[in-house]
Amino acid sequence: MSEPEARAxxxxxxxxxxxxxxxxxxxxxxxxxxxxxxxxxxxTRNHADADDxxxxxxxxxxxxxxxxxxxxxxxxxxRRIAVNLCxxxxxxxxxxxxxxxxxxxxxxESVDIADPNPLPADSGLRRDxxxxxxxxxxxxxxxxxxxxDEEMSYDEISKTLRIPVGTVMSRxxxxxxxxxELLLEYLPAT
Amino acid sequence: MKHERDAIRPLLGAYADKELGxxxxxxxxxxxxxxxxxxxxxDQIEGLGKLVKSAQRPRLVDDYWDWQRDRVWRGILSAxxxxxxxxxxxxxxxxxxxxxVSAAVLLFVVIAGWRMLGERSIxxxxxTLAERVLTQRSAPAPVATNEEGGPVAxxxxxxxxxxxxxxxxxxAATGRGTGKIEVSYAGKSAAGAASASKSAxxxxxxxxxxSEVAADKLGKALASAPQAGGQPVGALSKxxxxxxxxxxxxxxxxxxDADALDTGTVLLSVxxxxxxxxxxxAVRRSSGSAKLDSVAVRQMRQSRFQAAVKNHRSVPSSFEYxxxxxxxxxxxxEPKQTDKTGAVQKPEDKQSDKxxxxxxxxxxxNLKAKTNK
Numbered sequence: 001m002s003e004p005e006a007r008a009x010x011x012x013x014x015x016x017x018x019x020x021x022x023x024x025x026x027x028x029x030x031x032x033x034x035x036x037x038x039x040x041x042x043x044t045r046n047h048a049d050a051d052d053x054x055x056x057x058x059x060x061x062x063x064x065x066x067x068x069x070x071x072x073x074x075x076x077x078x079r080r081i082a083v084n085l086c087x088x089x090x091x092x093x094x095x096x097x098x099x100x101x102x103x104x105x106x107x108x109e110s111v112d113i114a115d116p117n118p119l120p121a122d123s124g125l126r127r128d129x130x131x132x133x134x135x136x137x138x139x140x141x142x143x144x145x146x147x148x149d150e151e152m153s154y155d156e157i158s159k160t161l162r163i164p165v166g167t168v169m170s171r172x173x174x175x176x177x178x179x180x181e182l183l184l185e186y187l188p189a190t
Numbered sequence: 191m192k193h194e195r196d197a198i199r200p201l202l203g204a205y206a207d208k209e210l211g212x213x214x215x216x217x218x219x220x221x222x223x224x225x226x227x228x229x230x231x232x233d234q235i236e237g238l239g240k241l242v243k244s245a246q247r248p249r250l251v252d253d254y255w256d257w258q259r260d261r262v263w264r265g266i267l268s269a270x271x272x273x274x275x276x277x278x279x280x281x282x283x284x285x286x287x288x289x290x291v292s293a294a295v296l297l298f299v300v301i302a303g304w305r306m307l308g309e310r311s312i313x314x315x316x317x318t319l320a321e322r323v324l325t326q327r328s329a330p331a332p333v334a335t336n337e338e339g340g341p342v343a344x345x346x347x348x349x350x351x352x353x354x355x356x357x358x359x360x361x362a363a364t365g366r367g368t369g370k371i372e373v374s375y376a377g378k379s380a381a382g383a384a385s386a387s388k389s390a391x392x393x394x395x396x397x398x399x400x401s402e403v404a405a406d407k408l409g410k411a412l413a414s415a416p417q418a419g420g421q422p423v424g425a426l427s428k429x430x431x432x433x434x435x436x437x438x439x440x441x442x443x444x445x446x447d448a449d450a451l452d453t454g455t456v457l458l459s460v461x462x463x464x465x466x467x468x469x470x471x472a473v474r475r476s477s478g479s480a481k482l483d484s485v486a487v488r489q490m491r492q493s494r495f496q497a498a499v500k501n502h503r504s505v506p507s508s509f510e511y512x513x514x515x516x517x518x519x520x521x522x523x524e525p526k527q528t529d530k531t532g533a534v535q536k537p538e539d540k541q542s543d544k545x546x547x548x549x550x551x552x553x554x555x556n557l558k559a560k561t562n563k
Contacts, residue, residue, distance in 0.1 A: 029259050041247055047491075148238075169209075180234050187238060
């Protein structure tokens, strides 16, 4: 993704889309759909919202592609759209979703929508992690996810969310502090 | 020492992220050599990062990405897709007005049809999936969707009626004991239809310049795909005079590996929200084959419904959804509906109509009128 060749190829595809070749946009979606889904899932912690928001991200990207700034990589640009959509979605109050509480078995036969084939060894961790992340306020969750899942620098996060670097740091600290409390059992004790 | 620790602690995250300048990083490093608490906190910060990275994400069906791209193209090709109300204030008025106006029109049509054809009249629809998708986006109430032909609605049936078309699952969750509901699901033909739909969309997106996308083009694109069909959308409640409808399955991904599955029937318990999204799908009665159960649940989880409607509003609902796998085709058996919306559960509707006839192979643009007994 980061090699000059691949980047040039993205730019070429973007030029083709800008001149009316929609197959080129289909190709861009093939390349980045999984990455976009990854970030929308990381932010929303449920498949239904991640699915919707990924779809919306590409629709918005298509509509805005005439204004694409070639100084950016396509993924950086499309990720910013995705993050903003997710962030607005979370702020609109759709943050209260059913997430199984740690330790609750629930209906033995029911299957979590976000977990088609739950693996016993991992499902507990993911459920607990989802539950913990959902408890974070959207602004802290966004910063944490962009840093840890997307490995973005503080500067990139600051530009994406349009907040000062100091705010990135303080939100990240608060998010980590809360998550350490919630996920203590999974963390090193000494 | 304590003061130093208070000063260092807020820097530990940035230290772990290698975001500190050299001076601050050196200061943290020196402090860590002497402070066990801060070392433990740093370990936990780093452990948290590893933990998050090690957690699995949802596994998605093989065709998920193709399916997602198709939906993106539908969204792109639809000029009438939903807009943020804050950006288009007029749209919110339209949203309020459209269901009301459409419901009034439908009510008028139902009453007129009833009068004209006697009390056995039935409205038929040639509405396609595309039209339903399009109109659903502009008007929340599914009843408002099939303006060209109107939904399959038997005026005498307060419970709602359903018809299903080729390859596309159709479902109307009506009250217990109300009119028999036709539900069909054909995995193979759904897959074929999906590819037909895909090629229609592909042709369409090639033909349409970016700025010239229009709703009718999507309609045409999908009307040419044979999968769209069925339109169990609404019915008039005899008692309340309100228009109600059950959830309708709009989209379901193609079924993978149908050949490898055992035959059997699995009864699913499904919950949808007011946007028609599947909130949960669980096995209510197993088919006896864990693999089939899992496929049925997965298929349902990836599906999208047109929400149930009560009093012109989309509402959440719960219902049972039977899948039957037979000769390499997944089909639901006769459904047992237990809609909990209250929208369509009318005890006095028990004598309501029955709708019969196999419809799994009917193409969308060739739907025939269903007459009720």
